[in-house]
Amino acid sequence: MLKESGQREVFCGLTSIVWLHRRMPDAFFLVVGSRTCAHLIQSAAGVMIFAEPRFGTAILGERDLAGLADANEELDRLVKDLLERRPEIRTLFLVGSCPSEVIKLDLAKAAERLNTQLLGRVRVLNYSGSGIETTFTQGEDNALLAMLPLLPSSDEEQLLIVGTLADAVEDRFRLIFERLGITTVRSLPPRRSTDLPPVGKGTRVLLAQPFLSATARALQHRGATLLSAPYPFGVEGSRDWMAAAANAFAVPAERFKAVLDPLVERGRRALEPHREVLAGKRLFLLPDSQMEIPLARFLSRECGMELVEVGTPYLDRQLMAADLALLPPATQLSEGQDVDLQLERVRAARPDLVLCGLGLANPLEAEGIATKWSIELVFSPIHGCDQAGELAELFARPLRRRAVLQLS
Numbered sequence: 387m388l389k390e391s392g393q394r395e396v397f398c399g400l401t402s403i404v405w406l407h408r409r410m411p412d413a414f415f416l417v418v419g420s421r422t423c424a425h426l427i428q429s430a431a432g433v434m435i436f437a438e439p440r441f442g443t444a445i446l447g448e449r450d451l452a453g454l455a456d457a458n459e460e461l462d463r464l465v466k467d468l469l470e471r472r473p474e475i476r477t478l479f480l481v482g483s484c485p486s487e488v489i490k491l492d493l494a495k496a497a498e499r500l501n502t503q504l505l506g507r508v509r510v511l512n513y514s515g516s517g518i519e520t521t522f523t524q525g526e527d528n529a530l531l532a533m534l535p536l537l538p539s540s541d542e543e544q545l546l547i548v549g550t551l552a553d554a555v556e557d558r559f560r561l562i563f564e565r566l567g568i569t570t571v572r573s574l575p576p577r578r579s580t581d582l583p584p585v586g587k588g589t590r591v592l593l594a595q596p597f598l599s600a601t602a603r604a605l606q607h608r609g610a611t612l613l614s615a616p617y618p619f620g621v622e623g624s625r626d627w628m629a630a631a632a633n634a635f636a637v638p639a640e641r642f643k644a645v646l647d648p649l650v651e652r653g654r655r656a657l658e659p660h661r662e663v664l665a666g667k668r669l670f671l672l673p674d675s676q677m678e679i680p681l682a683r684f685l686s687r688e689c690g691m692e693l694v695e696v697g698t699p700y701l702d703r704q705l706m707a708a709d710l711a712l713l714p715p716a717t718q719l720s721e722g723q724d725v726d727l728q729l730e731r732v733r734a735a736r737p738d739l740v741l742c743g744l745g746l747a748n749p750l751e752a753e754g755i756a757t758k759w760s761i762e763l764v765f766s767p768i769h770g771c772d773q774a775g776e777l778a779e780l781f782a783r784p785l786r787r788r789a790v791l792q793l794s
């Protein structure tokens with residue numbers, strides 16, 4: 387295991403607003419930040435802020451930065467204006483960022499003050515998406531953690547899927563669990579921000595995303611049991627993920643087999659054409675999304691790729707245990723980032739494909755190294771046996787493209 391700490395090339399936690407606001411249409415994410423934050427959100431989401439989607443930026447103006455205005459008053463005014471224009475908002479997230487003037491603002495106090503003023507009409511929560519504290523997927527972890535105190539307590543037996551999934555993927559999972567006989571299945575984050583699942587001793591947590599360490603710990607403190615499983619990427623991971631739930635709810639083995647075998651079979655068939663492209667190719671995963679270890683497991687075991695190095699921004703051994711156990715024994719892991727050293731290793735290894743953040747993709751492509759943007763994997767519906775072919779295709783596509791370009 388290589389541990390590195392140096393310059394990072396990773397988006398900040400604000401980026402996760404892009405998928406969270408889609409998941410909870412009745413929530414609004416108000417970034418308290420600078421113009422840089424506004425530009426990031428605008429370009430990452432591909433929409434204009436003035437078109438008023440379900441997020442916005444409270445930009446502190448020159449006056450506020452010079453300390454001439456009370457930033458708290460300014461924030462309250464902005465929130466009031468926003469809620470008057472958007473009465474459908476049920477949960478308002480105040481999202482902190484890293485400009486020093488914002489760090490000085492106590493957003494927890496601001497949320498408390500606004501909650502009192504709004505008298506239960508809108509719930510105001512706060513969390514940090516600052517680039518100093520978070521990488522881009524940790525923004526979701528912080529947002530879910532902020533919701534946790536609002537979750538009611540109940541010891542009812544239930545399966546709780548934690549982590550944002552595409553709605554269609556979630557519907558398919560629910561159908562499969564229903565066919566397995568697991569009837570009470572809830573999700574965090576929910577589709578409606580006010581539809582919060584209860585949590586307690588009867589809750590079995592199945593993480594759908596590998597970057598939710600703080601949320602997982604907090605759920606355990608509320609009495610929930612964390613199920614250990616590989617993440618549901620690829621056929622094997624998805625099957626084992628489902629098996630963890632089936633075991634926890636004592637689903638008979640024959641029933642599990644009857645429901646899952648056709649899905650496994652179909653998933654494997656969908657993988658075949660992409661495996662032909664990927665098998666034997668050398669892959670270097672740079673640390674970015676914290677999805678690298680489960681993806682490496684899928685790409686090596688099911689697609690035949692050779693792993694040069696598997697980087698992760700932060701290694702949570704408990705949350706990664708099942709995936710780590712399935713990696714080839716001599717896999718080189720690295721935790722943290724020192725971008726220059728990592729790029730030197732990439733250049734020396736000349737892999738066929740590099741999984742990396744947007745900022746590194748263009749320079750590497752210019753050097754003749756094919757890349758895959760890791761952020762795309764967070765936005766794409768890649769979970770489940772049914773999506774295994776699509777997931778493999780995302781990695782095969784840049785290699786196919788390069789092969790075509792070299793032929794022409």
Ligand code: SF4
Binds near residue numbers: 400419420515516517
């Ligand atoms: Fe940049 Fe910090 Fe704003 Fe993120 S939170 S966009 S890193 S200034």
